[in-house]
Amino acid sequence: MIVDGLSAGSWLTDSILADVCGYLPDETILAASLSCRRLNAIAIRVYLARNDIPDPALKCEVYLEGPESSHALGLLHALNLAAMTFFRSTDSLSLIFLNADLSLEFRDLAGAARLVKRLTHLREVSLEFRGTICENGIVTDQIIRKQWDVRFTELWMAILRNRSVASLAIRTKREFYTGYTLYKPTRPETGPMRTHLQGTMRTLLGRLWGQIQLAQTQLTLGTSVRRTSFLLPPGRLSITTFDVESPLLFLPEFYYLTLLTLRRSQIASLRLNLNAMLPENTWSRIFQDIVGAVPDLARLTIVNPHMRPQNLCRLILKFRRLVYLAIDPRTEYSRFSPASLSEPLRLQNIPRFAHLTELSIGREYLALFLKCADFNKVERLDIALSMSDMMSPSLLNDLGPIRQFPHLHIYMKLYRFSLNDLEGCIDFALGMSVQWEDVFGRVQDLALVRPTSWYDGGAVPDDDPMQFSRWLAHFPALRRVTWDSSSSDEFPFVLARQALYQSRVAKESATNGLPLDKTRNGLLDFPDELLIAIFEWLSEELFDLGLVSRRLNFLALPLFLVKQRIWDLSTRRCTINLSSYLEARDPIAALTVTLSLPDVKEVRITTPELTYIYPLLNYLRRLIPIMQRMSVVESVSICFGVPRNRQPGEHHAFLQYRWCSLFAELLNVVVSKPCTRLIVRGSPYLFPEATVWNHRLEHSKRVVISPPQYTKIISFSFEPSSLLSPVFLPWTTAVLQNSQITTLCIYVTIRDYDFFQVLADTFPHLRCLEIRRLGTVSGPLAEDRIFSLLSRLSELETLCILAPVVKTVSLVPPSGSPAPRLLQLKSLSATIPIINSLLTPGPLRSLHKLEIVVPLTSPSIPSPEESIATLFEDLRRHGLAPAVTLALVLNSNLFWQGHAFDNMLGSDWAQWSPYVIGLHVTVMPPVLVRRDVDYLSNLGDRLDRFPGLKEVSFSDGIADRSEAEEAKVAARLLRAVGRVRLQIQTIRVNGKECKSS
Numbered sequence: 001m002i003v004d005g006l007s008a009g010s011w012l013t014d015s016i017l018a019d020v021c022g023y024l025p026d027e028t029i030l031a032a033s034l035s036c037r038r039l040n041a042i043a044i045r046v047y048l049a050r051n052d053i054p055d056p057a058l059k060c061e062v063y064l065e066g067p068e069s070s071h072a073l074g075l076l077h078a079l080n081l082a083a084m085t086f087f088r089s090t091d092s093l094s095l096i097f098l099n100a101d102l103s104l105e106f107r108d109l110a111g112a113a114r115l116v117k118r119l120t121h122l123r124e125v126s127l128e129f130r131g132t133i134c135e136n137g138i139v140t141d142q143i144i145r146k147q148w149d150v151r152f153t154e155l156w157m158a159i160l161r162n163r164s165v166a167s168l169a170i171r172t173k174r175e176f177y178t179g180y181t182l183y184k185p186t187r188p189e190t191g192p193m194r195t196h197l198q199g200t201m202r203t204l205l206g207r208l209w210g211q212i213q214l215a216q217t218q219l220t221l222g223t224s225v226r227r228t229s230f231l232l233p234p235g236r237l238s239i240t241t242f243d244v245e246s247p248l249l250f251l252p253e254f255y256y257l258t259l260l261t262l263r264r265s266q267i268a269s270l271r272l273n274l275n276a277m278l279p280e281n282t283w284s285r286i287f288q289d290i291v292g293a294v295p296d297l298a299r300l301t302i303v304n305p306h307m308r309p310q311n312l313c314r315l316i317l318k319f320r321r322l323v324y325l326a327i328d329p330r331t332e333y334s335r336f337s338p339a340s341l342s343e344p345l346r347l348q349n350i351p352r353f354a355h356l357t358e359l360s361i362g363r364e365y366l367a368l369f370l371k372c373a374d375f376n377k378v379e380r381l382d383i384a385l386s387m388s389d390m391m392s393p394s395l396l397n398d399l400g401p402i403r404q405f406p407h408l409h410i411y412m413k414l415y416r417f418s419l420n421d422l423e424g425c426i427d428f429a430l431g432m433s434v435q436w437e438d439v440f441g442r443v444q445d446l447a448l449v450r451p452t453s454w455y456d457g458g459a460v461p462d463d464d465p466m467q468f469s470r471w472l473a474h475f476p477a478l479r480r481v482t483w484d485s486s487s488s489d490e491f492p493f494v495l496a497r498q499a500l501y502q503s504r505v506a507k508e509s510a511t512n513g514l515p516l517d518k519t520r521n522g523l524l525d526f527p528d529e530l531l532i533a534i535f536e537w538l539s540e541e542l543f544d545l546g547l548v549s550r551r552l553n554f555l556a557l558p559l560f561l562v563k564q565r566i567w568d569l570s571t572r573r574c575t576i577n578l579s580s581y582l583e584a585r586d587p588i589a590a591l592t593v594t595l596s597l598p599d600v601k602e603v604r605i606t607t608p609e610l611t612y613i614y615p616l617l618n619y620l621r622r623l624i625p626i627m628q629r630m631s632v633v634e635s636v637s638i639c640f641g642v643p644r645n646r647q648p649g650e651h652h653a654f655l656q657y658r659w660c661s662l663f664a665e666l667l668n669v670v671v672s673k674p675c676t677r678l679i680v681r682g683s684p685y686l687f688p689e690a691t692v693w694n695h696r697l698e699h700s701k702r703v704v705i706s707p708p709q710y711t712k713i714i715s716f717s718f719e720p721s722s723l724l725s726p727v728f729l730p731w732t733t734a735v736l737q738n739s740q741i742t743t744l745c746i747y748v749t750i751r752d753y754d755f756f757q758v759l760a761d762t763f764p765h766l767r768c769l770e771i772r773r774l775g776t777v778s779g780p781l782a783e784d785r786i787f788s789l790l791s792r793l794s795e796l797e798t799l800c801i802l803a804p805v806v807k808t809v810s811l812v813p814p815s816g817s818p819a820p821r822l823l824q825l826k827s828l829s830a831t832i833p834i835i836n837s838l839l840t841p842g843p844l845r846s847l848h849k850l851e852i853v854v855p856l857t858s859p860s861i862p863s864p865e866e867s868i869a870t871l872f873e874d875l876r877r878h879g880l881a882p883a884v885t886l887a888l889v890l891n892s893n894l895f896w897q898g899h900a901f902d903n904m905l906g907s908d909w910a911q912w913s914p915y916v917i918g919l920h921v922t923v924m925p926p927v928l929v930r931r932d933v934d935y936l937s938n939l940g941d942r943l944d945r946f947p948g949l950k951e952v953s954f955s956d957g958i959a960d961r962s963e964a965e966e967a968k969v970a971a972r973l974l975r976a977v978g979r980v981r982l983q984i985q986t987i988r989v990n991g992k993e994c995k996s997s
Contacts (some may be wrong), residue, residue, distance in 0.1 A: 659725050889922050909945060
């Protein structure tokens with residue numbers, strides 16, 4: 001009744017009828033469209049707008065999901081009804097089929113063919129087949145495939161008969177093509193060959209049969225093209241653009257239609273997707289047929305080229321009249337990597353194009369095309385790169401010849417763009433400024449494509465506009481940049497040029513009388529004193545100000561280094577504390593952009609425990625040029641965090657070799673300076689505990705390290721597990737032999753005792769030796785090595801052997817080992833068993849200072865040989881009266897501290913405690929130091945037992961504690977000292993002296 005009322009209501013306007021139809025369901029709309037001619041147009045328009053086709057005459061994009069039996073009115077049915085009345089033409093018709101089961105597409109293909117026949121004007125046609133999972137089972141009958149082939153052929157022929165079609169695109173997704181091959185009948189497998197002769201004969205017969213089949217296929221193909229050509233209207237077809245992105249069109253069932261379309265049409269632009277579905281030799285035959293069908297092709301686009309670059313260049317050479325050539329980068333996995341470009345390319349395979357004016361290409365092929373003799377005729381160059389390729393020195397070398405073509409208009413698309421790589425890219429551009437400007441100095445348009453699989457942050461200017469602007473400043477000719485859905489038209493400030501990064505081309509134009517920018521910055525008109533006073537109120541903004549001009553760089557960045565605690569004015573120390581994640585304004589970035597580095601005397605470099613090697617490789621690469629700029633450095637400390645529970649097999653060996661090379665390069669830069677003190681801790685990705693990996697000789701052969709000839713090092717501290725491994729052993733030995741080292745500190749484990757023989761042979765000038773972190777178990781071989789080392793160092797004056805938080809090690813000379821006689825020893829720091837072992841061969845006549853290390857890690861009562869009273873008795877017997885300092889090593893267990901301290905004192909503590917003048921407390925728990933534990937709670941009540949105490953110190957090794965936390969720890973120690981009435985002269989917390997009020 002509703003439909004009858006609408007058809008009878010001729011007095012209603014079209015807008016009212018459209019509003020009423022908007023409330024009707026699809027079944028009623030079908031009845032309304034069939035009731036009269038007026039309602040047909042109105043109801044169908046409403047239905048199409050409901051399915052996202054508001055104006056089919058402009059653009060008609062249809063998604064088809066199989067038979068439409070569940071709906072009384074389907075999209076194709078509605079479009080066919082509309083084609084009888086108002087829908088006569090459209091500029092673009094796009095049909096997307098979303099079925100994996102071919103049996104569900106018969107009606108869709110037939111309806112699409114009828115629609116194409118009814119449209120009188122149709123300019124662009126796009127067919128796309130996507131394989132999706134259907135709820136119904138997939139029927140893989142061969143008859144279904146034949147019926148689908150017939151329907152698809154009818155649709156293709158309908159498009160060719162429509163003389164108004166100018167552009168045709170046929171695409172299939174990988175999933176659809178895989179599902180389509182399920183319908184292909186398979187041959188029954190034959191049994192294995194019984195003899196070798198039978199296998200050889202079968203191979204020869206197979207090759208002969210293949211040649212016969214190829215000739216028969218070509219004959220049949222030509223016959224099919226001629227027969228089908230008679231079914232088309234006479235004359236040339238109107239198709240000028242053909243987009244072939246489907247291996248389906250090159251199967252024997254449809255290949256004749258592909259050649260027919262190429263031969264009968266006026267193809268000027270061709271797009272081919274050379275995916276991996278077809279073998280490479282098949283593409284060679286296809287190119288031969290395409291060249292024969294379209295010899296005067298002007299525009300060629302190749303997508304996803306899955307073949308060797310040399311072979312592809314040889315195929316492209318067949319098109320002699322190309323004006324435009326585009327080779328898009330591969331979007332799928334390919335077995336041909338960019339490394340295959342290093343293969344020698346024959347002269348006849350280098351592309352030559354006499355008419356080529358536009359070239360769109362990626363890194364893989366641009367280096368080859370630059371060798372073309374006619375490349376100077378190219379006017380526009382579109383380059384497609386990834387951000388990782390941009391930071392490759394080999395890329396700059398390959399693309400360096402671009403500077404020979406100053407007339408080029410260069411446009412670039414950057415894939416896999418990431419904000420985290422901006423800082424590294426800026427450093428790379430600054431380090432290779434000349435090569436960078438030769439390649440990217442004339443880029444006028446830049447498009448940034450970020451990965452869709454992960455989120456990298458919001459809009460680029462909103463994240464860090466200054467850093468983004470600094471990066472864009474390295475493209476001096478850039479006029480427009482686009483990213484995501486934004487562009488520099490909306491954010492023009494991102495293209496603001498920085499005077500610090502002024503390009504060589506801009507400088508040359510300025511010298512020729514061409515002003516770059518007539519605007520002036522009012523901030524630069526202020527005097528230096530006023531600017532410095534203003535900068536005192538700023539913090540992180542100083543980094544950005546230092547990039548505006550050279551003058552502000554000299555004023556702002558030194559102040560930024562002081563505020564960020566990178567540079568200490570009083571000690572002339574540079575502290576580089578790097579974090580485990582990338583930062584835009586880390587100390588390396590600040591030192592890199594600082595034009596005038598201060599006269600640094602001491603450098604401390606520290607990194608945390610990193611999980612991956614990639615950030616650490618980046619840190620090393622950026623540290624090397626900074627150390628090269630520090631010309632007067634005298635002390636360098638390099639400490640890299642060692643990851644726990646990591647195995648070398650988790651990282652590729654190439655990364656290990658790269659780490660070793662960069663690490664050695666950094667050390668060579670350090671020792672080439674007037675540096676007298678070097679501390680090396682870590683080298684984590686040599687894995688100090690994993691000596692099985694470190695000590696393989698084949699690893700040392702892969703890394704070439706240049707040993708230094710002469711150094712000024714007199715104090716050296718390192719870990720033998722890294723610097724005495726086979727990779728670094730030649731370098732370390734050269735440093736030990738070519739330097740007059742007087743002070744040595746080594747951090748070793750039980751496996752490193754084998755290196756003591758190497759150390760003993762390289763130290764004629766050694767006066768101070770410190771050995772830390774001994775193993776928990778000592779064997780005869782380890783003791784032999786230690787005594788062998790000490791017996792050769794007869795001139796030793798200072799010795800420190802520490803084994804904190806472990807069971808003490810007693811050094812008893814094994815049979816046949818020489819006993820060390822350290823007659824010149826003046827200072828000794830060790831545990832009680834080690835001190836007793838050194839006193840056994842003879843008295844230490846020159847001993848003036850003695851530090852007794854006592855681990856308070858267990859409440860057990862020490863044996864008489866390990867008691868302090870026994871040690872003082874031995875000192876009296878030898879006639880020694882050194883200044884004694886007591887070093888207490890604690891862990892995080894507060895319950896044990898008081899009992900262990902009392903057991904250490906013993907019952908006769910009053911006999912020896914007056915001789916103790918210093919008390920050092922060190923917290924070294926097995927894993928991490930707890931910040932919330934008051935380690936000094938049990939100390940204050942026992943300080944009064946040392947009446948001669950002059951110095952008290954506390955250290956927990958926490959370097960990243962804030963000033964407020966340091967003040968709290970110092971206050972605890974001052975309160976503990978204040979409880980007793982002693983004249984304590986020096987109080988220190990983590991190496992800093994505290995003054996009591």
